[in-house]
Amino acid sequence: MTYPTKKKFIKPLPIILGVIIAALIAIVLGWIFARADLIRFFLGNTRYAAAFAKGTVEAIADSGYAETALIYQLSHTLSTGKEQADKYEQYIKDHPDHKLSFEDYKNLLFRNNIFSVLRQFLPEKGIYIKTGIEAEPKEKLYKLAADTLHTDIGKIEKAFAALNHTKFEGSFSVKDNSAELEYLIAQDEKNLDSGSLYYNTNESSLYYLNPSVCDPALRTEIPALNTEDQDTDDPEAEKERKALIDDLASIYLKHLQNARTYYTDKTKPAGNGEFTGKSMSVTFENDVLIELFRDMTNAFYDSSYFNMLLNAAFDGTDPDSSDRISVNELKKAASKSLDDLKNSAEELTLTVEFFINTDNSFAGLSIRSISVISGESYSAQAKFINTETDIYAEVTENNNTYLKVQCEKTSPTSGTLNASINLPKNSKRDEAQNLDIAIIYSDLGSKKVFDRDLLLGVFNIDVSGSLLDELSLRSDAVDYGTLTRESDFTVSAKDSEKGVEYEIEVKNGSYGNATVTAELGENQKDDFDRAGMTLEEAVDLGQNSTKTLEAKTGALKHIKNLCSENGLLDVCFEYILEKNNINNIDKEIEKLENELKRN
Numbered sequence: 001m002t003y004p005t006k007k008k009f010i011k012p013l014p015i016i017l018g019v020i021i022a023a024l025i026a027i028v029l030g031w032i033f034a035r036a037d038l039i040r041f042f043l044g045n046t047r048y049a050a051a052f053a054k055g056t057v058e059a060i061a062d063s064g065y066a067e068t069a070l071i072y073q074l075s076h077t078l079s080t081g082k083e084q085a086d087k088y089e090q091y092i093k094d095h096p097d098h099k100l101s102f103e104d105y106k107n108l109l110f111r112n113n114i115f116s117v118l119r120q121f122l123p124e125k126g127i128y129i130k131t132g133i134e135a136e137p138k139e140k141l142y143k144l145a146a147d148t149l150h151t152d153i154g155k156i157e158k159a160f161a162a163l164n165h166t167k168f169e170g171s172f173s174v175k176d177n178s179a180e181l182e183y184l185i186a187q188d189e190k191n192l193d194s195g196s197l198y199y200n201t202n203e204s205s206l207y208y209l210n211p212s213v214c215d216p217a218l219r220t221e222i223p224a225l226n227t228e229d230q231d232t233d234d235p236e237a238e239k240e241r242k243a244l245i246d247d248l249a250s251i252y253l254k255h256l257q258n259a260r261t262y263y264t265d266k267t268k269p270a271g272n273g274e275f276t277g278k279s280m281s282v283t284f285e286n287d288v289l290i291e292l293f294r295d296m297t298n299a300f301y302d303s304s305y306f307n308m309l310l311n312a313a314f315d316g317t318d319p320d321s322s323d324r325i326s327v328n329e330l331k332k333a334a335s336k337s338l339d340d341l342k343n344s345a346e347e348l349t350l351t352v353e354f355f356i357n358t359d360n361s362f363a364g365l366s367i368r369s370i371s372v373i374s375g376e377s378y379s380a381q382a383k384f385i386n387t388e389t390d391i392y393a394e395v396t397e398n399n400n401t402y403l404k405v406q407c408e409k410t411s412p413t414s415g416t417l418n419a420s421i422n423l424p425k426n427s428k429r430d431e432a433q434n435l436d437i438a439i440i441y442s443d444l445g446s447k448k449v450f451d452r453d454l455l456l457g458v459f460n461i462d463v464s465g466s467l468l469d470e471l472s473l474r475s476d477a478v479d480y481g482t483l484t485r486e487s488d489f490t491v492s493a494k495d496s497e498k499g500v501e502y503e504i505e506v507k508n509g510s511y512g513n514a515t516v517t518a519e520l521g522e523n524q525k526d527d528f529d530r531a532g533m534t535l536e537e538a539v540d541l542g543q544n545s546t547k548t549l550e551a552k553t554g555a556l557k558h559i560k561n562l563c564s565e566n567g568l569l570d571v572c573f574e575y576i577l578e579k580n581n582i583n584n585i586d587k588e589i590e591k592l593e594n595e596l597k598r599n
Helices: 012-033 035-043 045-061 064-077 081-094 102-121 139-149 153-163 235-256 286-302 304-313 327-344 467-472 480-485 546-565 567-579 585-598
Strands: 127-137 166-175 178-187 190-200 205-210 214-221 260-270 273-285 345-356 362-373 376-386 390-397 400-411 414-423 433-449 452-464 487-495 499-508 512-522
Touching: 081 102, 127 153, 139 153, 139 567, 153 567, 190 546, 214 546, 235 286, 235 304, 260 390, 273 286, 273 362, 286 304, 286 327, 286 345, 327 345, 433 467, 433 499, 433 512, 452 480, 452 499, 467 480, 480 487, 546 567, 546 585
Parallel strands: none
Antiparallel strands: 127 166, 127 512, 166 178, 178 190, 190 205, 205 214, 260 273, 273 345, 345 362, 362 376, 376 390, 390 400, 400 414, 414 433, 433 452, 452 487, 487 499, 499 512
16 A cells, blocks of 8 residues: 655754854854954945054054153154244243253253153152172273273272172152152162152252251252143043044045055065965055145144143143244144145155954054155155064165064064164265164063063074174274174063063173163152252252351262272262362362361
């Protein structure tokens, strides 16, 4: 008996689940092996390029060093000689008691800017440092030091003997409008000297406190402009910085619509290795490039963030003063430069190329510019590529390679790095010159100190090249080029209890060996101790009073005692006293004591 066959029905649920599972597997595999392609597919070429550009700008802008460098450049390049001269005249009118020359006034401005820069770099409590030197000098080094310092070779030998037993320890802090340096000098287990320097810009005063010399402190006047502390963690400033980044990214995206973009597979040489991944390139040409620069320049000068930088750069000056830099004038000057470039150039091209790993991570960047003006072509390129085994960077101009860096990684923590600086022959150089630096590194790592990641590791360094011969011409006493070429350098940075301990070792067959150690960490002191360091209590060195004579006498007697105990300090103070026209400390002490008797 035959039975009719039953019609098979396809059950939809297992098939749907199978398709979903297959799709998920495909997405996961795609995310692992082709993440860049997937993200680009959803964003599109232009937005994908803009996203990478914005990420790069954010990475640069988030660096405190970038902001500090910009403040430094603003304060040093935007102030003209005439503006400084006008400021000087006004300052003399406002401070008739300060007899400052124009050069002294420029030094005053420089000291004033130092506070803004130091506050950017230093941690809140300041830094702590402890240093020492171990030396194995040879006769050639004794003679070199004696000739350089114009002193007896016997004193130099005693100085090097003391050097191996002398340690220096200190802390440096900057708060508001003041700075403090505390120090301690020790020989073996004995403390030779300790004291503190305190500088207050509001009081125009530098104080020196050392109970072995004088109590209370010594004071000397150093005029300075008043400064107000810039809060580097100001949330409003951070908000304005991010707003500027967003504006620049939007401008970039807008002009990207008129640029040529390419997204391709790329296999590119990276020094001795090669990069394999994706390439996203954007090319801006002629009027598009000019308008991109114009919009970005205007956005930068119009931003609240730029005004914050400007205030930091010219900290202490009147915001309404006529000698302040005019933002409108800066914009006009920039616009005129762009107009001149637009009218004179036959061709302008800027190509920005991102190198992208398949997991969508950043692998490198190339920026290349080409211009043709009056028939003359000019090109420049900066390139950086980081692969699993190599790091490669170069800077070229008109087919001349000025800088080349090649790093070969033998492991995540070790490898070799070779850097070459090349200066081609031109009107200033009869021959091409170069400087080559080879570094073998190991135990690479990092440690967070001052809220920054400091590099750890051991680095063996070799320096060579014809530029060292130029260095040799700078001194009659020593051939620095040959000394550098024939020396072996080892630098190490290791984890320590207070922070990072650095060690610099120099070995030279002719001059001997030396090792410098320095432990760097954050100062643990919360605030400055101003005991005895006030205008009312301190001994004013500018006055010819009995207290001033007693302080000067006490200081020289203290120096004489230190020189008798430590050969290194003997040579150092001999040099300092000679520079101050004191050739015989005993006669100077006797002269001061006679003045005291007459008072």
